[in-house]
Amino acid sequence: MNFKRMINVVGVHAAGERNDVITGGVLDVPGNTIFDKMKYLETQADDIRKMLLQEPRGSVTQCVNLVLPSSNPEADAGFVIMESEFYPPMSGTNTICTVTALLETGMIPMQEPVTRLTLEAPGGLVRVEAQCKDGKCVSVKFSNVPCFVFALDKFIEVPGLGTLKVDVSYGGMIYVLADAQALGFSISPDEAADLVSVGENIKAAAAEQVPAVHPENPEIHTINQTLFAGPVRDDPEGKRSRNGVIVSPGRLDRSPCGTGTSARLAVMHARGQIKPGERLIHESIIGTEFIGEIAETLTIGDRQGIRPNITGSAWITGFHQYVLDRTDPFPTGFTLSDTWRKNK
Incomplete structure (x- = not known):
């Protein structure tokens, strides 16, 4: 094997929208807040987003979330949301998918019948109440930013x-x-x-x-x-x-x-x-x-x-290991206008 990078991802969808969650292969990102970390990724390390979301590994119809440590004492974890062309400060489906992945993989302990936790999104703190049964995160209710x-x-x-x-x-x-x-x-x-x-x-x-x-x-x-x-x-x-x-x-x-x-x-x-x-x-x-x-x-x-x-629900669809071979000619992927439309 001649891999330059390996990233572990949990495949998840919420109400049909695919929002995968990175659970391994990225340690931490510079920045005091999750907003700072998002800006660092956007300006200094956008290759992670491009590698996972652009072809040939990704597609235009998905997003990916990077789980990171939070320095906020009220937060259990932080997450940065990566969309096809944009790092949004907040996303509902990405929150629901990230909570589901964290609880169902045991990264945050699940408590039945209700698990309460707080995530730091780039846009601020998000309080979460997850209904859980038999090891499944049945639904997620989150209190959004103002x-x-x-x-x-x-x-x-x-x-x-x-x-x-x-x-x-x-x-x-x-x-x-x-x-x-x-x-x-x-x-x-x-x-x-x-x-x-x-x-x-x-x-x-x-x-x-x-x-x-x-x-x-x-x-x-x-x-x-x-x-x-x-x-x-x-x-x-x-x-x-x-x-x-x-x-x-x-x-x-x-x-x-x-x-x-x-x-x-x-x-x-x-x-x-x-x-x-x-x-x-x-x-x-x-x-x-x-x-x-x-x-x-x-x-x-x-x-x-x-x-x-x-309030909504998400479902895990798979577990993926994305790799980057050192000789791969498309380390950050590519886009074509047949599916990646250009804004007018």
């Missing part, structure tokens, strides 16, 4: 669409939310390609026309996701709606999206459409569900916001 609205009913100009009314909010990533029905979408699987094309154009236009900077961390800025919001309808358990989130470089999130659900809850609360404690059953394009609810209202800088709880 979420808030940047703009309601903002008009933007989108090439090919004209004037479009959107909302902009932060749910752990910065989202532009568009009315799916007004654009002729029902968010069904046969619309996936069109949703991606339109969504990327909306995101590019909104990012240029609606400046968005986190009031407490200016390094978190710029709209980076589009959420197509379906109609809200009453449900015996609360409110129910379907949504579709477009992830760069141009694909649909397979899950209902935890940060997208949080961003939508912030908008709905700002409009008086949902109250603390009331549930939102959020559906994905493939019919999987997350449950979102507002745990508390709070202030973020000069903005009023919420802290949402998101």
Whole structure:
């Protein structure tokens, strides 16, 4: 064997979205906080992300999480989220997958029927309550970072669409939310390609026309996701709606999206459409569900916001050892525009 690197990864999906978890082969990363560690990886060690997520080892439809020690005394561990083109400060499905992998592999001891733990994400501390039975992490409820609205009913100009009314909010990533029905979408699987094309154009236009900077961390800025919001309808358990989130470089999130659900809850609360404690059953394009609810209202800088709880489940799909041969001509992989779309 002539390997330069070997990385152990647990394969996991949450509600259909693949978010693998690195459990071995990377020791620690420089930085005092997990946000610092994320910035180091982004600027000094991006080869890890590229090796695992770009071809020929990875694909555009997956993310990967790097579990790291946390210096925060309240946290049991930290994790950095790596997406195809971006290091987000927070992700719901990646949190659910990371918790499931940590508990089911014994990296953090599982307590039945409930395991409580705290993770440090780049965006802040995330409190977790995992329902566990017979060695299985049945579901994960996490208390997200504070979420808030940047703009309601903002008009933007989108090439090919004209004037479009959107909302902009932060749910752990910065989202532009568009009315799916007004654009002729029902968010069904046969619309996936069109949703991606339109969504990327909306995101590019909104990012240029609606400046968005986190009031407490200016390094978190710029709209980076589009959420197509379906109609809200009453449900015996609360409110129910379907949504579709477009992830760069141009694909649909397979899950209902935890940060997208949080961003939508912030908008709905700002409009008086949902109250603390009331549930939102959020559906994905493939019919999987997350449950979102507002745990508390709070202030973020000069903005009023919420802290949402998101509940979902994940499943381990496999255990992988990714290796890098010293003679491999693609140590950091490659991308092709047939699947790795270029932003317009």
